Amino acid sequence: MLSAQSLAKIDYELAKYPADQFRSAIMGALRIALVERRETGNTPEERCLNADVIEFVANYVGIPPVAAYEVATFYNMYDMKPVGKYKLTVCTNLPCALQGGVNAAHYIGEKLGIGIGETTADGKFTLLEGECMGACGDAPVLLVNNHKMCSFMTREAIDKKLAELE
Amino acid sequence: MAVFVNGVIFEGVDTATPDCWRLEAYMARGGYQALKKILDNKIPQEDVIAEVKNSGLRGRGGAGFPTGLKWSFMPRSFPGDKYVVCNTDEGEPGTFKDRDIIIYNPHALIEGMIIAGYAMGCKAGYNYIHGEIFEAYELFEEALDEARKAGLLGQNILGTDFSFDLFAHHGYGAYICGEETALLESLEGKKGQPRFKPPFPASFGLYGKPTTINNTESFASVPFIIRDGGQKFLEAGKPNNGGTKLFSISGHVNRPGNYEIPLGTPFATLLEMAGGMKDGKKLKAVIPGGSSAPVLPGDVMMELTMDYDSISKAGSMLGSGAVIVMNEDVCMVKALERLAYFYHEESCGQCTPCREGTGWLYKVIHRIANGEGRDGDLELLESVGNNMAGRTICALADAAVFPVRSFTKHFRNEFEHLIKHKKALVDHKWC
Amino acid sequence: MLEIEIDGKKLTVNQGITIMDAAHTAGTHIPHFCYHKKLSIAANCRMCLVEVEKAPKPLPACATPVTDGMKVHTASPLAKKAQAGVMEFLLINHPLDCPICDQGGECQLQDLAVGYGNSSSRYQEEKRAVVGKDMGPLVSAEEMSRCIHCTRCVRFTEEIGGYQEIGMANRSEFSEILPFLGKTVNSEISGNVIDLCPVGALTSKPFRYATRAWELSRRKSVSPHDGLGSNLIVQVKQNQVMRVLPLENEDINECWIADRDRFSYEGLNSAERLQKPMIKFDGKWHETDWQTALDYVVKGLNGVANDHGKDAIGFLASPHSTTEELYLAQKLARSFGVNNIDAALRRSDKRVVAAQQGALWLGSSIVELLAAKSVLMVGSTQRTEQPLLASRLRQSVKKGMALNVIHTSDDDLLTRVNAKLIVSPLALVNALAQVLKAAVEIKSASTTLDLSAANVGAEARAIADSLCAAESAAVVLGNVAQHHPAFAELLSLAQEIGRVTGARFGIAAEAANSVGADIAGVNPQRGPMGNAVTAGLAASEMLAAPRKAYVLLNSEIEADAYNSQQAVAAMKQAATVIALTAFKGEALLDYADVLLPIAPFSETAGSFVNMEGKLQPFNGVVRPLGETRPAWKVLRVLGNMLNLSGFDFNSAEDVRAELLAQGDIAAALNNQLSSVAANVAAGDALVRIGEVPMYQADAICRRAGSLQKTAAAAAPVIALNPQDIAKLGLEAGQPAIVSQGEAEVRLQLVADAAVAAGAVRVAAAHPATQALGGLFEPIQIKRG
């Protein structure tokens, strides 16, 4: 279900913890699975986690599937719903909002013709509001596909970023 | 981007050079000398802890608990595994200092944790890093690799019989994992649901073993303390408030960012460093210690110095040192609505008062903000808050209540106006 | 010891206990939801907040340890205000559907809301709606909006069930209790979550909408299934069993019961219940009255006795029958002159009977077993044979017991196993012999057994080390060992291991009254309390050398015998088969000639003796259905009609008293064999592992509709070690054909690494496999 590279990465995570504490690796393992699905999926449905992948990862790590599901749904970066090729998460918490975060989110929505929480019809972009990313000084901040943080996202910066992602 | 003013952690760090975080650069700044000093001189564990106590270092994660004292709680003679854990799950709105420490000076943290491991007899440590700053996590893993290759981590560090290893673990989007026992649960691969205390982590922590958890900035301050002495650190701040501290300033200032300044610096000075108020607007309110700290009116703030005691006397908290600055244009009802939404969304969901109360608070505040407030809503908010605060496993419920109490106390007229006239007193747009 | 004060009452309590526990000892009730004495502390509901002097805020009683001098107020204004605050939070999103809620009348939330809540709600926002979940055929999770997130169910599956099957997904107020996507809850003790759920979120699916709680009356009873003897509360309405709940007994079942104990009652109400006596003539069944039927029986027995001699008659009694029924059955048989009587129907090794010196039993109390530091389970598929005992053993492992296993399959016991030997049934004896040999070496002891064929492997040594090192140890033989043709060897080796290591040894009695049957004298060579009798044939002998007449007490021989192929053939050739039964099963209708409707355990007074030798009497909870009669009465009448003396009992208690007057149960229990046999060489042939599926164990659970819908009741398959599949050139996932004797059965072939090499695992006692032969006999397999 997962590539050899992904499994090797999960093994690397497993090695961080004491031998009988393999459960600790579930967070990394789910992240690795999600990244592989995002990179190989062709449709929004194929880019998020689903029951099969979670069960596979749970079995690989050695914990009950429902325990892995608890983790996958507790932490909100694990995409459990269909998601575009580029998931754009804009922080709209108070410090960011004071510095244009809400504005940035709306601007992106206008440009892409979608509302917050929606995916473009071509399955390319999903726009989400996020909570504090620990980067309020760089507001407005935008997270692309969970891992790439973009700082100082003025309108011009947004235009440029979206163009890059086209 | 951190701005260094007479600092400890960012001393000599040129954040403009891309390699400033590397081991080589850190060594050039005097890095790992503290560790060498300890290992070369076989300084006893007690003495290391005593030095940290002398420094007056108080935990930078929010509660301000004396770090040396915390270290002394670890059962040093305990025969089994023990752990040090670093809390880089910075998610408290307004706080963004730990990310800069990792990006620009990760080895200060690594060295601090190795020293902590030495002082408390731990064989391993973990750094739990906020999921949203994943690039910082990757960079930290690289820094760990450097340290491992240089013999600073792993078996027989620097050829001595002291062994210690350190690993990075990432979160993936849950504010509550900043709470130390939620962090431990998460590190164990579970949902981040805080544990009831007692037992405290010092006796029952990671995997049920004695564990000490400190904030990134706390650990990163340690090399300086050991190298240059606790006294020097203490003198950098003021009594009972030792050292310099990173303040993350956000909101309506000209230069948001991190400022490492001596504790006790007047707020006015800090505001000035941050370029003063944006567009010359008037200062209306400041949240001085992260979103969970009570808000203070601007004029009160201007009289205070930035240290634990002064802010606490004024009825708020220094917390994580996140200073959120709001100008005269801000509608305090809308501002509170943002925060209330955050706590509602981030409650871990286990305690009844927090799970149900955060939702209730948000729904009422949301109604008020939308001009659908009712008579009695403010009393309702207060009463619901009273039923939450102090009734839960962790302090998130309290953190959710403090803003509600302080906003409705200091800016009550704005709430009353909206409820009565269905229109905001301050016409505000989020720009 | 600490001195504390609760509501002004001074108490002395142990260090380390919580305020909640202390309050219990003082008889003070503190309201709570998430707290449960058998589960870990969650402290999440916050209902138990109490005032503690000098504490700045109210503290949760369930999680706060007492300290010396602590003064607690559980109902002070501060405590009450805190409790009312929590209650308000719990109710804001809870539906107001008590009138239609199954939990109505027994809901902790409803009860506490009255005592601790306010009258009207200040919450005017919309209530949360949570979609229902599918947890399988037993537990209903349709109404999840009612859930108060106490997580008792989650903790139960993880901590007591041994495997987390229920979780709380999401967070904040969007938290939801659920099983894994698309999965049901399959624990064999899952029904306990229904009792644990303090509200009406998790309810009994079979019981849903059946009736209102307050219309039920509660009667005590004892589980008729496995040998643990779980105590039950049976709830009845209008003479029908509507629901079964656990009756707390710390020494036996704690506050739990297995799903088999809980949901088997559906079998009692099954359409297959026999309600009138029936006689077969002209190849057709006719309902009749009792007098006619009994006359027919008497005539039949006398006829066979006259024509073929008394030895041509065999009595086969189910060990799920009551002690009183069993006692009367043997009394009737022996008074009549028939010595062939047995209740160990699935036992194939007749040598044990000859060497037995008492009734076989656990060898210790259940509590003692659970406290042992090292236990070796031999030939036991623990989780299906004794589901609740298996769960209790898991708790013991958590507390430090070393659990060792010698078995024919490596099933997941959901717990840490210290050492294990997984071998073909033909190597089971050898495996146990290895342990004995290692123990003899460790202890520098000696044994008269010839162990030269045993080569001690690492696992066997580890098991022996564990048994020798433990200050208290036990060896327990399960159903597979008891049914095994070399049971005598296994028991002898256990005895020797016990002698050498100091471990106790015994059997986990298969059925509710296996021990009771032996005590009552339903044993071909031993009378009541072990008194001497003329020896007769054991069940396996009566079936191998067919009799002319059989009397069946509660037994469905096609499912209850060691070799169903042989057993059914024996029935078919008999001149008469007289069945005292509660059900008119298809097979019985085929081979029996007369059916006498007798009461199941719920309709008669009686007793069971559990695996630890504890006699547990009970009364009928409902009147016998239709013309059903308690079997002890039927046997009494038959005794009189056969002109036998000593059949004048007025009650089941009278019957019991006569048995108990003949000796002491404790003294009649004895696992020592008079002579020890041991051929320890391992055999080498393809052999069957024939176990009884959990819900085919007895006539009642076979007819429990909801249990039959569970995953555990799925159709039997042929399970083979993947290596054997390759070696035999078979293909997993395809049907294959297994055969014993002339009979062939076609089933799905499944690769299962848990199955020992050389063994073919095909379940028994299921209609799909009843054509097959002996449970642990050679078997052939081919593509099909």
Ligand SMILES: Cc1cc2nc3c(=O)[nH]c(=O)nc-3n(C[C@H](O)[C@H](O)[C@H](O)COP(=O)(O)O)c2cc1C
């Ligand atoms: C809701 C909540 C969130 C918290 N978030 C953080 C955090 O993001 N980072 C942090 O260092 N401490 C956080 N804390 C405080 C930690 O629980 C803990 O006190 C701290 O990490 C200890 O480190 P220190 O002694 O060095 O301050 C949080 C506490 C609570 C109750």
Ligand code: SF4
């Ligand atoms: S107070 Fe809230 S966040 Fe903290 S443990 Fe309780 S429910 Fe979770």
Ligand code: FES
């Ligand atoms: S019973 Fe104590 S918090 Fe639930």
